[in-house]
Amino acid sequence: MAKPAPSIAETPAWKALQEHVVDIEQTHLRDLLSDQQRCEALIKEDLGLYLDLSRQRVNQTTLKLLMDLAEASQLRSKVEAMFRGERINETEDRAVLHVATRARRDQVITEGGKNVVPEVWEVLDKIKGFADKVRGGGWVGVTGKPLTNVVAVGIGGSFLGPLFVHTALSTEPRAMASSRGRELRFLANVDPIDVATALQGLDPETTLVVIISKTFTTAETMLNARTCRAWLTAQLGPESVAKHMVAVSTNLKLVEEFGIDPVNAFGFWDWVGGRFSVCSAVGVLPLTLQYGWDVMARFLAGANAMDDHFRNAPLESNLPVLMGLVSVWNISFMGLPARALLPYCQALSKLAPHIQQVSMESNGKGVDIKGKPLPFEAGEIDFGEPGTNGQHSFYQLIHQGRVIPCDFIGIVRSQQSVYLKGETVSNHDELMCNFFAQATSLELRSASVPDHLVPHKVFTGNRPSLSLLLPELNAYTVGQLLALYEHQVAVQGFVWNINSFDQWGVELGKVLASKLRTKIAEARTNSRFMAGSDGLNYSTTRMVNKYLAGKRQLVYDTPKDVFPVDLLNPEKPAADEKAAI
Numbered sequence: 001m002a003k004p005a006p007s008i009a010e011t012p013a014w015k016a017l018q019e020h021v022v023d024i025e026q027t028h029l030r031d032l033l034s035d036q037q038r039c040e041a042l043i044k045e046d047l048g049l050y051l052d053l054s055r056q057r058v059n060q061t062t063l064k065l066l067m068d069l070a071e072a073s074q075l076r077s078k079v080e081a082m083f084r085g086e087r088i089n090e091t092e093d094r095a096v097l098h099v100a101t102r103a104r105r106d107q108v109i110t111e112g113g114k115n116v117v118p119e120v121w122e123v124l125d126k127i128k129g130f131a132d133k134v135r136g137g138g139w140v141g142v143t144g145k146p147l148t149n150v151v152a153v154g155i156g157g158s159f160l161g162p163l164f165v166h167t168a169l170s171t172e173p174r175a176m177a178s179s180r181g182r183e184l185r186f187l188a189n190v191d192p193i194d195v196a197t198a199l200q201g202l203d204p205e206t207t208l209v210v211i212i213s214k215t216f217t218t219a220e221t222m223l224n225a226r227t228c229r230a231w232l233t234a235q236l237g238p239e240s241v242a243k244h245m246v247a248v249s250t251n252l253k254l255v256e257e258f259g260i261d262p263v264n265a266f267g268f269w270d271w272v273g274g275r276f277s278v279c280s281a282v283g284v285l286p287l288t289l290q291y292g293w294d295v296m297a298r299f300l301a302g303a304n305a306m307d308d309h310f311r312n313a314p315l316e317s318n319l320p321v322l323m324g325l326v327s328v329w330n331i332s333f334m335g336l337p338a339r340a341l342l343p344y345c346q347a348l349s350k351l352a353p354h355i356q357q358v359s360m361e362s363n364g365k366g367v368d369i370k371g372k373p374l375p376f377e378a379g380e381i382d383f384g385e386p387g388t389n390g391q392h393s394f395y396q397l398i399h400q401g402r403v404i405p406c407d408f409i410g411i412v413r414s415q416q417s418v419y420l421k422g423e424t425v426s427n428h429d430e431l432m433c434n435f436f437a438q439a440t441s442l443e444l445r446s447a448s449v450p451d452h453l454v455p456h457k458v459f460t461g462n463r464p465s466l467s468l469l470l471p472e473l474n475a476y477t478v479g480q481l482l483a484l485y486e487h488q489v490a491v492q493g494f495v496w497n498i499n500s501f502d503q504w505g506v507e508l509g510k511v512l513a514s515k516l517r518t519k520i521a522e523a524r525t526n527s528r529f530m531a532g533s534d535g536l537n538y539s540t541t542r543m544v545n546k547y548l549a550g551k552r553q554l555v556y557d558t559p560k561d562v563f564p565v566d567l568l569n570p571e572k573p574a575a576d577e578k579a580a581i
């Protein structure tokens with residue numbers, strides 16, 4: 001039997017980095033920053049992006065050792081295997097080809113020996129054709145009105161990426177112009193409050209509902225889909241589904257069973273992971289309906305440019321590779337498992353929620369790709385908020401509490417320019433002053449204060465961060481940014497030798513929720529509280545009974561086969577309240 005490959009942690013490259021930590025710990029970041037040559041070596045410019053890694057606790061030796069680690073982990077060949085369509089998602093026996101969803105029409109990317117790019121473009125052309133019709137009034141609702149509102153129903157990867165891109169574009173002048181008079185909303189949470197938020201004020205006659213689910217089995221999405229269907233049909237009749245509901249899925253059979261004409265379904269493939277699916281119909285359909293094809297074509301081109309860079313640029317100047325290796329350094333060697341994503345741009349307010357899923361669902365793993373327990377902790381704890389809001393929230397901890405590596409993201413030209421007469425600087429310059437100041441203040445050590453306040457006011461500094469400057473935030477650069485972070489996460493996983501493309505950890509919760517659904521339905525149907533014999537532990541049984549007793553009635557009213565219109569009408573009491581009156 002072949003001897004199992006040694007863990008990456010047993011390689012000389014890993015051990016050399018462990019030993020190197022001692023050297024770095026002796027050097028304060030302020031001193032590292034005084035070496036201009038070092039700084040130059042750590043500032044990279046490509047594709048119009050400016051990446052400054054000089055505020056990381058690394059020197060040229062660290063970089064060299066990280067390159068050795070890349071070599072030891074066979075990073076290059078793993079990246080190639082991904083682009084070549086090999087089944088690197090071993091536990092699901094799937095290729096990982098989200099890069100194909102933004103391939104140029106003339107590119108060749110194969111899966112199972114077949115070029116998949118023509119199929120990708122078939123769907124993109126279908127999206128363009130459909131969106132042009134809806135936007136141009138060639139596709140109207142059952143009552144003949146144009147469909148100006150879109151509600152995208154989906155969760156996780158079928159929600160967070162599209163929301164991130166929508167938020168990034170909704171204030172961009174060109175995208176704003178092309179979306180005038182249109183509205184795009186999202187419905188993700190199975191909480192009926194989210195239904196109310198998503199549908200409130202919308203007229204079903206002018207609303208198109210897009211159900212987005214890779215599997216078309218996700219419980220939350222399917223209940224929300226049925227709820228939206230009930231909302232539409234209650235007011236427009238069952239025939240409205242054909243005109244007001246379309247779907248995005250890999251499971252076209254279930255789409256049809258749901259009642260959506262397969263002609264109005266937009267497919268994708270099992271080789272696109274949910275959290276990497278923004279550039280498939282998952283994101284491109286709702287976003288093209290909102291912004292038009294030209295905008296979305298630029299978004300795809302931006303992501304594609306970053307893919308080319310990731311595949312071809314030398315490791316030493318490869319932006320996602322460098323970001324990935326530096327984060328592995330922070331997490332696995334410097335003992336800094338968290339990272340704050342701090343865009344100085346309100347339009348990037350949904351970057352952190354999206355990257356949380358991309359990163360934490362991908363790399364939150366405890367075993368290597370062959371199933372062997374990892375001798376180190378993989379994964380990164382990601383969180384973030386746009387500056388300057390974050391400064392007035394959690395930055396205190398970042399400055400004087402725990403050490404959290406920060407990604408500062410700044411934009412050279414704002415989407416929205418304001419410069420008031422009498423002000424020293426423009427509003428955007430004011431924002432960017434904070435961007436520059438925050439990165440600098442994390443590196444400094446200062447103590448010029450009265451003695452008794454020294455312990456409180458001292459900044460130990462020496463806190464790593466990176467800065468990324470984008471020339472502007474438009475569809476193209478949003479595509480670049482998305483792909484940059486997707487690939488950074490892949491680099492981490494390749495180095496740790498884990499499978500970044502499965503997500504078995506989220507399955508148990510789904511199974512238990514389903515079991516509880518059955519139990520709660522039984523309790524309500526039979527008008528009885530749960531007993532210890534119901535297969536749930538004491539704690540759960542007690543809390544569920546508290547919940548059941550807390551409702552105004554243990555047993556439901558007869559369920560409604562139409563949407564409770566009063567949910568969206570504050571004038572009328574809700575159904576539960578009526579029952580209690």
Ligand SMILES: O=P(O)(O)OC[C@H]1O[C@](O)(CO)[C@@H](O)[C@@H]1O
Pocket residue numbers: 155156157158212213214215216217218221274275361503506
């Ligand atoms: O698109 P689907 O199949 O509804 O899945 C939604 C999400 O659920 C997950 O499987 C787990 O939460 C994600 O990976 C996925 O993005």
